[in-house]
Amino acid sequence: MTEYGRGPGSEPWHPEDPLYGDGGWGGQEAQAAQSPYGGQPQHHPEQPQQPEYGDWGAGQQAGYDQGPQQYAQGQQQYGGHSPQQYTGQGGQGYPGQGGPQYDPNGRPYDQNDQNGQPYDQSGQQYDQNGQPYNGGWGTGQQYQQQHQVPYNGDPNDPYGDQAAAYAGQQPDQYGTPDAYPPPEPPGRRRAEPEPEPQRTDWDPGPDQGEHAFFAGGDDDDDGVDDDGDDPQSRRRGKGGKGSKGKGEKKSRSGCACLVVSLVFTSMIGGVGYFGYQFYQNRFGSAPDYAGDGTGEQVTVVIPKGAFGSVIGQRLKAAGVVKSVDAFVAAQSQNSEGDKIQPGSYLLKKQMSAESAVELMLDPKSQNNLVVREGQRNVTVYEAIDKQLDLPKGSTAKVAEEKYESLGLPDWANDDTDIKDPLEGFLYPATYPADKDMKPEAVLKEMVSQANKEYAKYDLEAKADDLGLDDPLQVVTVASLVQAEGITHDDFRKMAAVVYNRLKPTNDVTNQKLEFDSTYNYLKGQSEIDISVDEIRNYDDPYNTYFYKGLPPGPIGNPGGEALKAAVDPDGGAWMFFISIDGKKTDFTKTLADHEKLVQKFNERRKKD
Template sequence: MYGDQGWGGHQAVSGQDPYAQDPNDPYGQVPYPRDGYAQDGYAQDGYSPSVHGQDLYGQDPYGHQQYAHGYPQDGQAFPQQQQQSAWDQQIQQGQQAQQGYDNGGWDGSYGAGMDPNDPYGYAAQGGVQEGFPQQAAHEPPPQDAQMPGETQQMPQVPQEAPQEPRESPQDRPDDHPFFRTDSAADGGDSAADDDEDAASEGRSKKSKKSKKSKKAESGTKRRSGVACLFVTVVLVGAVGGGGYFAYDFWQTRFGPAPDYAGQGTGQVEVEVPDGSGNAEIGSILAEKGVVKSSGAFVEAVEDSGKFVQPGSYSLRKEMSGAAAVKLMLSPAGNNALIVTEGMRDAAVYAAIDKKTGVKAGTTAGVAKKEAKNLGLPSWANDNAKIKDPLEGFLYPSRYSVAKKAKPADVLRKMVAEAKRNYARQDLEGKAKELGLKSPLQLITVASLVQAEGITHSDFRKMAEVVYNRLEPGNSQTNGKLEFDSTYNYIKNQSKLDISVSEIKGYDNPYNTYFYKGLPPGPIGNPGADALKASMNPTSDGWYYFVAIGNKSQFSKTYAEHQKWVDKFNKQQRENNG
């Protein structure tokens, strides 16, 4: 195919000695290029001197080094022998690389499918390393393949029997139990036929394939139908499930919150704890069956632009979010009982009676009987002349009172709120700093400030008036407070025009016109502002005050105060006509 080969596979150039030596190479060593092909200055690139799997220099196809035909082993070599040794090393490296492919999982059938036009098997090998073309392992070498200069023929490698093509996974029938035919699954005719096929060595492959194809034909149709049905069910389920989750995702993220329609029916008592946000309140209402979802309630609150306070509410089942919010914001829906700043205990008791639906006077009787069991602080009720031990301890705030609530529970909740707010302040330390005997007296001062002051801006001046008048050596009032509010507390009234003879002649511990100093206890329930003002009064020298219209007028002397009193009396006469 390549013409008359020169030594070692080099095509000799016409008129040149194929064995010519390099003057710089006394042994005639031919240099090796980077791609592994032997080259010289007179020849084309040659091929490895291997013919049909036989190593022309004594190396067998399996890579075992041979020293046949009298090759020296003492390291001394003739030029031709050194040339052959170099070729041996080059060929051995190529064969070791080929063996690496064999160990990597190839089946070794390099001779299968050899192209007669490709004697070196490049196409069949599919990418053997460049410089080391391999011949088919099963092709017998030619009889005339001999070493140059030798007469002995190389031993012929026995030809292996051709291997049967392996069956690809795609050609094997499905052996999963789901795809087997009934007879095969039961171990019946299919297993028997397989045994018969294995035992009949004389049958041809064609008859085996024919029989298997006939057996599989009916089963394939059956399996195909079942498989199609199975795949259809899976696809329908996947599409249906995906659609459901997509719808659910859309509704959750972008759709309106689930909601009832209408005003609802029945009645449900709902308690919303302090500190609850809109989402928490909505969850409580949803659990009680008032609204369908927390989201519906939250959206309705945001639309209203108002704030739903914690507390007790009387609502209905299955209300729309908007209807629930509207009812909770209205007096009819919420069970709120509001204790205002300065509100007396008598008024609080009446409000509790009304909210809980009990007989008038019930809460007042419970307060008198259960005062010691309602959680009052240890410094409360420190005077035997105190009219009501709970006065000053029903803290001004908004309370939730359900229809069936017990008065004692409501009172206990209010006392707890007072204790919580009073505990934030150093009442005992402030009382001593201001010359008071106990925290209860500080609460009493705050109740007076709350009762006499008209606006919050009056509170600090009013507190100073109290402390200045309490001084025993003051020349203005001689230690008497002379507050109309203390007399009104005794009488459970709220009058502005009280005669001097009436008020000064009434003997009662709470009458500050009759007795010096503070009354035995608070005369109402002061708020936080009044308490803070009582702990931090002004120091401007105020002793007197009078309310004219909606403003308090303060004075440092009695003469100045009398001018304001005359103006007040004139207004009273004009108003009374």
């Protein structure tokens, strides 16, 4: 089959044939804007396809003979895709296209050619030169006989090369991939696919990174057909491999919607939560229990120096109060709330904050062990046994056997004559002592507190300044001041008496302290009326009436004021002291003044 002609065959071609297609296929001259194949306009490659040499009709031959100019016009019109433009001049010459058409018997369809001359009724066709025409299916032999054009002939002939090429029997171009498709009958024609829209650089499209959900497409418009194949992938030769169906596309869009919904829900929930918390903090009341609590008791230890918020945290952790804010508010509303002392408290679980504050102010709730200033260790041991519900002597035995593991400083227990190595290191304070605790734990806490307090002073340097041997003697002086002084106002003068009597220049007592408190300590008593013969003749390192200087170790546990007085004594030359009424201490510098005060003391005792 040639490009524009029609070869013999069984396909119906005449309008009177019952299988003829649409009405536009008749022999009427095609309009200038209509495709020669009918249907959608044909889009051909930009390089024009030359018709085969043997298929040229009389009209094309005429256009050929009329010269290069007219042929150039025909070539220019060829790109417009109009049947008239293929005739070379005015659409003449092609049977079945621009020129007259014939039925199978050779009769002209319109009975006249385009020059107005009737066709031969015998069915013979002629070209414009009057030569018999073979119906457009000739081999081009007549044309070759009449117009022998040598290969690469006349250079002025623009068609010479093409004619020579056709004379060389070039193969039919319909066998190559670049050829135009042959015309088909209307009944077999199919509408050409819509051309793919050209995508610009600024339009990435869903397949270049933008999800269809955000691109605004729906399931029917997402570029995937019902069979799950991507038409663009098929056009690119990718086939169905890797293509995703509509169900998966919908699933992907659904997942995106779910993720976005979850994000929005989380944001709304977070905003609501923080908004509620802000409202509660600013305007709402703090969470709190109601009532006096359950029957379950719990011990809570409050450290020294704890503020209301720290106390509230301890109570909340133990399950006593519901919130710290509720306790702080209740403490501030109570006029005695700031008097809550550190120590151990026996409370109940799930108490209202107001009830917890009131109970902590009640001494009955305090499950503590209090070490008083000047208290001896033997008394402290008995108190620990009682607090921990232990047999009498249990804590004293632990102190004797385990004192080295309780955290004493290196300068402690420097003398083998020391009766109790822990004396002076059970620092006066309030300590938690619950029944679940062990004695060594309580003792270790007391020693630790003493180390903290003593570390506030450079006791080694103070000992050198005061003429003492070691820091332990400084603590010993503090214990003597604590034991002999009545009030804190007495402490500095009492420390001066100690240091003045220890001086080598002391010729009144000959460097003996002569303190009754040291004799009472070794005796384990607290007597005032002691016989002179008894006290001066009792041989013991702690008896300062018998031995010069300080006792081997402290005689009690001094407090902070006594320790301060020991490291910073009064500068007076005080040598003697006496308390006439038991409430006030009188200090003197000479023995004569002291004897006068002793006489007043004896007179007062006789009256009592």
